[in-house]
Amino acid sequence: MIFCRLITSIVVFFVILSSAWAVEPDERLANPVLETRARAISAELRCLVCQNQSIDDSNAPLARDLRLLVREMLSAGKSDAEVMTFLIEKFGEFVLLRPRFIARNALLWLAPFALLVGVMIAVWQRRRSILVGAVTADESRPLSNDEKRQLEKILTDETAR
Amino acid sequence: MIIETGHFALILALVVSVIQMAVPAYGVYYANRSLTSIAAPASVVQFLLVAAAFFALMTAYVSSDFSVENVWANSHSAKPLIYKIAGVWGNHEGSMLLWVLILALFGAAVGVFGSNLPSAFRARVLSVQGSLSVTFISFILFTSNPFARLVPAAVEGQGLNPILQDPALAFHPPFLYTGYVGFSMAFSFAVAALWEGRIDAAWARWVRPWTLLAWVALTIGIAMGSWWAYYTLGWGGWWFWDPVENASFMPWLAGTALLHSAVVMEKREALKIWTVLLAILTFSLSLMGTFLVRSGILTSVHAFAVDPRRGIVILGILAVFIGGALTLYAWRASSLKAGGLFQPISREGALVVNNVLLSTSAATVLIGTLYPLGLEAVTGAKISVGAPYFDLTFVPLMIPLLLALPIGALLAWKRGDLPAVWQRLRAVLLASLLIGALALALVRRGPWLAPLAIALGAWVVLGAFAEWAARIKAFVVPFDETFRRALNLPRSAYGMLFAHAGVGIVVIGITATTAWHSEAVLVLSQGQKLAIAGYEVVFNGAVPGRGPNYQETIGRFTVSKAGTAVTTLTPSKRIFDAPRQATTQAAILNALAGDLYLVLGDSQSDGGFVVRAYFHPLVRLIWLGALIMAFGGILSISDRRLRLGAARPARRVPSSPLAAE
Numbered sequence: 001m002i003f004c005r006l007i008t009s010i011v012v013f014f015v016i017l018s019s020a021w022a023v024e025p026d027e028r029l030a031n032p033v034l035e036t037r038a039r040a041i042s043a044e045l046r047c048l049v050c051q052n053q054s055i056d057d058s059n060a061p062l063a064r065d066l067r068l069l070v071r072e073m074l075s076a077g078k079s080d081a082e083v084m085t086f087l088i089e090k091f092g093e094f095v096l097l098r099p100r101f102i103a104r105n106a107l108l109w110l111a112p113f114a115l116l117v118g119v120m121i122a123v124w125q126r127r128r129s130i131l132v133g134a135v136t137a138d139e140s141r142p143l144s145n146d147e148k149r150q151l152e153k154i155l156t157d158e159t160a161r
Numbered sequence: 162m163i164i165e166t167g168h169f170a171l172i173l174a175l176v177v178s179v180i181q182m183a184v185p186a187y188g189v190y191y192a193n194r195s196l197t198s199i200a201a202p203a204s205v206v207q208f209l210l211v212a213a214a215f216f217a218l219m220t221a222y223v224s225s226d227f228s229v230e231n232v233w234a235n236s237h238s239a240k241p242l243i244y245k246i247a248g249v250w251g252n253h254e255g256s257m258l259l260w261v262l263i264l265a266l267f268g269a270a271v272g273v274f275g276s277n278l279p280s281a282f283r284a285r286v287l288s289v290q291g292s293l294s295v296t297f298i299s300f301i302l303f304t305s306n307p308f309a310r311l312v313p314a315a316v317e318g319q320g321l322n323p324i325l326q327d328p329a330l331a332f333h334p335p336f337l338y339t340g341y342v343g344f345s346m347a348f349s350f351a352v353a354a355l356w357e358g359r360i361d362a363a364w365a366r367w368v369r370p371w372t373l374l375a376w377v378a379l380t381i382g383i384a385m386g387s388w389w390a391y392y393t394l395g396w397g398g399w400w401f402w403d404p405v406e407n408a409s410f411m412p413w414l415a416g417t418a419l420l421h422s423a424v425v426m427e428k429r430e431a432l433k434i435w436t437v438l439l440a441i442l443t444f445s446l447s448l449m450g451t452f453l454v455r456s457g458i459l460t461s462v463h464a465f466a467v468d469p470r471r472g473i474v475i476l477g478i479l480a481v482f483i484g485g486a487l488t489l490y491a492w493r494a495s496s497l498k499a500g501g502l503f504q505p506i507s508r509e510g511a512l513v514v515n516n517v518l519l520s521t522s523a524a525t526v527l528i529g530t531l532y533p534l535g536l537e538a539v540t541g542a543k544i545s546v547g548a549p550y551f552d553l554t555f556v557p558l559m560i561p562l563l564l565a566l567p568i569g570a571l572l573a574w575k576r577g578d579l580p581a582v583w584q585r586l587r588a589v590l591l592a593s594l595l596i597g598a599l600a601l602a603l604v605r606r607g608p609w610l611a612p613l614a615i616a617l618g619a620w621v622v623l624g625a626f627a628e629w630a631a632r633i634k635a636f637v638v639p640f641d642e643t644f645r646r647a648l649n650l651p652r653s654a655y656g657m658l659f660a661h662a663g664v665g666i667v668v669i670g671i672t673a674t675t676a677w678h679s680e681a682v683l684v685l686s687q688g689q690k691l692a693i694a695g696y697e698v699v700f701n702g703a704v705p706g707r708g709p710n711y712q713e714t715i716g717r718f719t720v721s722k723a724g725t726a727v728t729t730l731t732p733s734k735r736i737f738d739a740p741r742q743a744t745t746q747a748a749i750l751n752a753l754a755g756d757l758y759l760v761l762g763d764s765q766s767d768g769g770f771v772v773r774a775y776f777h778p779l780v781r782l783i784w785l786g787a788l789i790m791a792f793g794g795i796l797s798i799s800d801r802r803l804r805l806g807a808a809r810p811a812r813r814v815p816s817s818p819l820a821a822e
Contacts, residue, residue: 028682
């Protein structure tokens with residue numbers, strides 16, 4: 001059953017994908033400022049029945065409905081934030097292609113930069129430990145008696161020659 | 162009969178790969194040379210057997226043998242020959258067989274060219290490579306057998322998905338797989354080194370060309386996939402941060418880091434442990450790239466044979482290889498001795514920065530791809546992570562990388578001299594800013610950060626040439642001396658020049674097309690026209706047409722610029738016979754400034770058509786840049802000092818020709 005459903009969804013996706021194009025001429029708003037805002041919002045919204053496509057890129061009927069909805073709300077004088085809030089309430093977080101910066105997404109947003117800082121600290125620590133290791137091994141340790149004798153010998157040989 | 166022979170050959174290949182895995186390992190343990198020496202011939206025999214199996218399947222496809230279930234399900238007798246051939250890997254079973262074929266090919270290459278490796282080490286490498294073969298051939302035979310018969314045989318096949326019937330798409334899997342599987346070489350070498358507990362510059366000298374080869378193939382494969390998306394999907398998008406794109410991009414990023422750290426290891430014997438870790442991670446990401454998409458966890462365009470039962474097996478395989486290698490690393494890495502020391506401001510230091518940023522960006526892509534899965538599993542909440550997330554996290558990691566690139570390339574090994582580098586790069590900085598200003602003057606519209614990004618791309622390109630100029634002492638010594646130096650420069654130096662310049666070119670292409678593209682979407686009736694980016698496009702009506710296996714509606718458009726006719730464009734809509742699906746064929750006019758991209762949309766009740774026209778400025782620089790990068794890689798592989806298999810005993814090169822003065 002799951003298999004059949006997956007296959008169906010893939011086939012549906014191919015059909016959508018194969019004729020994927022965005023906003024239709026009849027949807028556009030006459031006011032260019034509103035239309036630009038509508039496009040910017042559309043690029044941030046997921047076409048819920050597609051795989052990883054924004055409603056701006058998809059010609060699925062649902063995407064068209066959402067595009068029209070966004071434009072209706074903008075025309076009614078709603079702000080971008082109001083439109084987004086409404087859509088999240090209606091469809092859930094899933095509709096956002098850019099997850100909000102809230103507690104449960106903190107890891108998602110912070111991990112890349114935390115990782116960068118972490119790796120840099122690790123590199124720095126490792127470098128220090130290598131340097132310290134090299135210094136203690138080679139330079140800071142006083143010569144042993146054996147080594148002193150060897151050095152003496154080499155030096156006397158040099159002067160004797 | 163041929164099919165049964167192929168099936169049998171694959172079973173024999175499994176037996177041989179078990180021998181290749183087990184006997185040399187046993188031989189190494191008991192220091193028995195006659196047992197370790199089995200590894201090389203076994204790898205060659207294994208390759209020949211897998212190749213026989215592969216060609217048996219290909220024969221079935223070419224001759225449209227619909228008594229084979231796999232052929233019946235994925236091919237059609239009316240399909241053009243090249244798509245019959247490409248059909249072999251256009252499905253799960255066949256693509257697995259291609260994967261194993263390339264794996265066996267790389268294994269055989271170590272067997273044939275590796276005679277100058279220490280024999281115990283080669284046996285270890287081949288044993289690890291053998292274990293991969295055992296796993297994946299078993300996976301094919303037990304869960305995804307492409308040789309299963311269909312009883313009774315069908316008269317006609319079900320056809321290949323029309324969207325896959327495209328040259329760039331049909332032939333990008335072999336490139337991608339060569340990339341993914343090519344990194345198995347670095348993996349096997351890394352695991353063998355951990356196993357042996359010893360690693361030196363010769364290791365890097367061996368691993369580098371193979372990694373480079375895989376990297377070149379992966380670069381070309383990704384570029385082909387992106388190019389396909391650009392002209393097929395109908396509005397000129399070229400990258401979507403789709404899970405499957407991410408799956409190929411992560412190993413590319415990690416592989417790029419690996420190439421750079423292997424250079425440090427080869428030249429300076431530093432970063433050994435890190436290089437080994439990167440080798441493991443790169444191939445782990447490759448495995449995830451091929452299989453996570455298949456496991457059904459990430460549904461995507463490429464999940465053509467999603468089957469939960471296979472998914473569990475695949476996850477098990479991933480866990481064993483990735484987990485096993487990382488455990489071995491954790492256990493043994495401390496036994497590898499750390500090498501050469503260097504100052505923070507040095508070529509090594511710059512390459513560490515490169516590694517840190519590239520591996521963090523690979524991790525970022527991984528986090529963005531897997532986070533929704535993890536979150537849903539833990540809290541049940543469903544979220545989407547799309548392009549806006551990656552734009553906000555990945556891009557900021559790339560900016561310091563690109564800024565640092567020309568500086569790092571000019572620093573000397575061990576101890577660099579920043580003021581001297583600044584001397585060389587002052588002119589480059591000035592020229593880049595001028596190019597950014599020029600771009601601004603040409604387009605005179607926002608986004609206003611775009612000219613800076615153009616300047617960044619120019620900085621990388623010009624910086625690459627500045628590094629070359631420094632090496633050949635251009636304008637410092639007489640011209641004939643410069644010329645002689647240019648001729649004598651090793652090919653790997655030119656490889657670096659091209660690869661780095663390619664990166665800058667990609668940056669310029671991405672910036673220009675993202676920032677300054679324009680579009681016009683209108684309903685046009687015959688005789689009406691639209692204007693975009695200085696072009697005037699007249700619609701001359703639509704006519705029906707017929708291709709080998711599809712019906713189409715072809716729109717006819719005349720394009721002119723400033724009153725003079727430029728060309729005619731014929732975008733079309735196709736409906737395939739089997740399976741019955743619609744596709745759009747965009748028509749693209751390629752000019753110096755960018756692409757005019759025309760798409761014929763739905764017909765309207767009044768007889769008009771929706772017409773979509775897009776202008777994508779400099780968009781081809783993206784793929785051109787990628788090809789230049791790949792070309793740089795090929796030049797570098799062809800360097801005689803790096804020739805495949807030309808590993809020599811480790812010895813210090815006192816004054817490396819790659820060092821900047």
